[in-house]
Amino acid sequence: MKVLVAFKRVIDPDARIKLTADGSAVNTESVEYKANPFCENALEAALQIAEEHDAEVVIVTIGGDDTDQTIRAGLAMGAARAIRVEVEDQDLDSDLAARILAAVYKEEGDVDLFILGKQAVDGDNNQVGQLLAEYLGLPQACFASAITIDEDASEAVVTREVDGGLETIAITLPGVITADLRLNTPRYAKLPDIMKARRKTIAVMDLDDLGVDDTALKIEVVRLEEPPKRQAGALVESVDELVAKLKNEARVL
Amino acid sequence: MSNILVIAEHHAGALKKGTLAAITLAKQIAAKVGGGFDLGVVGGGVAGVAAELQGYGAGSVFVVDGPAFADYLAQPYTKAVVALADKAGASYVISTAGTTGKDLLPRVAAALGAGMVADCVGLAEGDEVLFQRPMYAGNVMATVRSKTAKTVVSVRTSDFDVAAATGGQSPIVSVAADGGEVAARFVSFDATESERPELTEADVIVTGGRGLKDGPTFWNMMNPLADALGAAIGATRAVVDSWEEVPNDMQIGQTGKVVAPKLYIAVAVSGAIQHLAGMKNSKTIVAINKDADAPIFQVADYGLVADAFKTLPELTEKLKAARG
Ligand SMILES: Cc1cc2nc3c(=O)[nH]c(=O)nc-3n(C[C@H](O)[C@H](O)[C@H](O)COP(=O)(O)OP(=O)(O)OC[C@H]3O[C@@H](n4cnc5c(N)ncnc54)[C@H](O)[C@@H]3O)c2cc1C
Ligand SMILES: Nc1ncnc2c1ncn2[C@@H]1O[C@H](COP(=O)(O)O)[C@@H](O)[C@H]1O
Numbered sequence: 397m398k399v400l401v402a403f404k405r406v407i408d409p410d411a412r413i414k415l416t417a418d419g420s421a422v423n424t425e426s427v428e429y430k431a432n433p434f435c436e437n438a439l440e441a442a443l444q445i446a447e448e449h450d451a452e453v454v455i456v457t458i459g460g461d462d463t464d465q466t467i468r469a470g471l472a473m474g475a476a477r478a479i480r481v482e483v484e485d486q487d488l489d490s491d492l493a494a495r496i497l498a499a500v501y502k503e504e505g506d507v508d509l510f511i512l513g514k515q516a517v518d519g520d521n522n523q524v525g526q527l528l529a530e531y532l533g534l535p536q537a538c539f540a541s542a543i544t545i546d547e548d549a550s551e552a553v554v555t556r557e558v559d560g561g562l563e564t565i566a567i568t569l570p571g572v573i574t575a576d577l578r579l580n581t582p583r584y585a586k587l588p589d590i591m592k593a594r595r596k597t598i599a600v601m602d603l604d605d606l607g608v609d610d611t612a613l614k615i616e617v618v619r620l621e622e623p624p625k626r627q628a629g630a631l632v633e634s635v636d637e638l639v640a641k642l643k644n645e646a647r648v649l
Numbered sequence: 650m651s652n653i654l655v656i657a658e659h660h661a662g663a664l665k666k667g668t669l670a671a672i673t674l675a676k677q678i679a680a681k682v683g684g685g686f687d688l689g690v691v692g693g694g695v696a697g698v699a700a701e702l703q704g705y706g707a708g709s710v711f712v713v714d715g716p717a718f719a720d721y722l723a724q725p726y727t728k729a730v731v732a733l734a735d736k737a738g739a740s741y742v743i744s745t746a747g748t749t750g751k752d753l754l755p756r757v758a759a760a761l762g763a764g765m766v767a768d769c770v771g772l773a774e775g776d777e778v779l780f781q782r783p784m785y786a787g788n789v790m791a792t793v794r795s796k797t798a799k800t801v802v803s804v805r806t807s808d809f810d811v812a813a814a815t816g817g818q819s820p821i822v823s824v825a826a827d828g829g830e831v832a833a834r835f836v837s838f839d840a841t842e843s844e845r846p847e848l849t850e851a852d853v854i855v856t857g858g859r860g861l862k863d864g865p866t867f868w869n870m871m872n873p874l875a876d877a878l879g880a881a882i883g884a885t886r887a888v889v890d891s892w893e894e895v896p897n898d899m900q901i902g903q904t905g906k907v908v909a910p911k912l913y914i915a916v917a918v919s920g921a922i923q924h925l926a927g928m929k930n931s932k933t934i935v936a937i938n939k940d941a942d943a944p945i946f947q948v949a950d951y952g953l954v955a956d957a958f959k960t961l962p963e964l965t966e967k968l969k970a971a972r973g
Contacts, residue, residue, distance in 0.1 A: 413788040521767045526755035535833040557897045558748040561840040568832040614764030618792045629950035639967045646933040648912040
């Protein structure tokens with residue numbers, strides 16, 4: 397089997413996000429970066445599949461060379477190798493990212509499964525996996541909380557976290573899966589694995605290599621703003637005071 | 650001519666109220682570009698849903714109905730929505746940003762060659778149609794432009810009023826669609842059993858956090874409180890992540906559900922930015938936390954610094970009494 401994992405680098409989700417003075421972009425001065433948490437779930441899922449099915453796990457990142465550090469962290473978790481497609485974040489929208497991933501899929505050949513995170517926690521788009529599946533004409537199982545691959549790797553049975561409960565569907569492989577939080581707990585890389593990861597290859601490609609010549613964005617960011625802050629109210633001293641205020645002031649009871 | 654198509658969200662033969670929020674966005678777009686809107690329904694045996702869509706002012710209600718669409722699967726539903734969009738001559742295809750909309754709409758966008766705006770919370774002022782959507786767990790509000798002839802939009806329903814019925818009939822038009830070859834099949838659905846209102850539709854939500862110790866204690870503390878208020882129960886990610894007894898679809902926040910009830914009571918919730926992203930537009934927020942420095946107090950209208958285990962039983966009783 398061959399499993400591709402779309403692995404995105406994002407600004408540390410616990411960091412305070414600030415805009416540049418002119419409000420045109422997020423201020424990236426002295427910010428820390430991390431792998432998108434859902435991409436770590438995606439990679440962990442791929443590694444577990446590899447342990448059972450003898451699969452090669454390949455990381456795919458679209459980004460500049462400063463994303464190599466995050467890619468190495470993914471390689472240290474256990475991926476065999478990585479492909480980085482040289483395009484900067486500001487030149488991407490979800491649609492172009494999906495078309496690039498589709499081109500990587502075709503370039504690689506023999507891919508059984510493409511696993512992505514359900515959502516990148518910077519743009520919060522939750523759409524690249526679905527777009528990719530449609531561009532490739534493949535079935536999708538999004539928001540996965542459990543994956544079982546049958547013995548001959550022809551089908552994946554996937555439990556999906558959906559409104560109102562858990563849905564289980566089966567998709568014929570090759571297919572696209574996006575990972576939700578409860579799918580697994582990503583492993584920590586051990587020191588020897590971190591050393592080993594330094595020798596693994598990151599193949600760098602550009603859009604010409606992949607034959608992606610339409611780089612027009614479908615969605616353009618016009619401006620960014622800080623949303624208005626909610627005004628904090630006051631502390632109450634007792635349950636009685638709280639109930640009285642809810643009844644007489646907020647009038648919500 | 651109508652050129653906005655709203656795809657209705659439905660479950661178990663009934664219309665989901667979020668659809669009415671999507672209609673509100675359609676009307677806002679129509680006010681800028683002229684024309685009206687149509688409604689679309691896809692499913693197996695959805696005549697009842699189409700009937701529920703009468704009276705909202707749609708040009709037509711287009712329906713794809715057939716056994717091939719009985720269970721939701723992304724590929725055949727994409728084909729059906731594309732057929733509806735073609736029939737309606739739609740420049741905009743709009744639906745709700747629930748898990749079905751999130752699963753389906755990007756595929757529809759790719760099939761239509763359309764730009765996809767996820768989680769739209771409103772339109773920017775001015776003549777042009779510019780969409781607003783949050784990023785970075787709501788730390789940033791982006792204004793975006795779709796540059797394609799067609800645009801697909803998922804709507805964050807808690808940010809829109811529900812459209813009121815205006816009366817009148819919309820002709821129901823049956824549309825043929827071929828689900829095509831489908832490389833996926835539905836296996837089963839394990840519904841979260843609950844007598845309570847749905848989170849995204851509830852007027853009152855009580856949410857418990859990790860401070861409630863463990864899964865069984867969570868339910869023992871939260872159930873009576875929810876009963877007293879007729880409330881839905883929510884949870885933080887820390888809770889659904891660590892306690893099996895609390896299902897994931899109760900998670901509120903950046904990577905869970907976004908809600909804006911009239912009253913939101915957060916109990917033993919720290920108020921991480923990712924949680925605030927899902928509830929800070931609630932009308933009245935109450936926070937109960939034993940740590941006076943918990944960030945949740947920065948968004949709470951009424952904060953009570955107290956131990957939840959001591960306070961909740963008392964609060965539950967007094968709320969019951971106050972509501973009579
Ligand atoms: C990418 C990403 C996405 C995320 N998405 C979400 C999301 O969608 N939703 C979400 O909720 N979180 C999300 N999180 C997690 C978030 O960062 C926090 O970790 C989480 O919200 C914390 O949950 P909590 O408040 O229940 O737990 P904690 O942060 O552990 O807080 C527990 C609180 O309980 C209080 N407490 C303890 N005992 C008592 C008592 N007896 N009485 C009263 N108070 C008590 C404590 O003072 C504390 O404030 C996300 C994180 C990341 C990195
Ligand atoms: N620049 C990128 N490089 C690699 N993978 C990406 C990139 N952008 C998005 N993805 C993948 O798509 C998933 C969903 O992202 P999004 O639709 O942007 O929320 C992410 O979790 C990644 O797996």
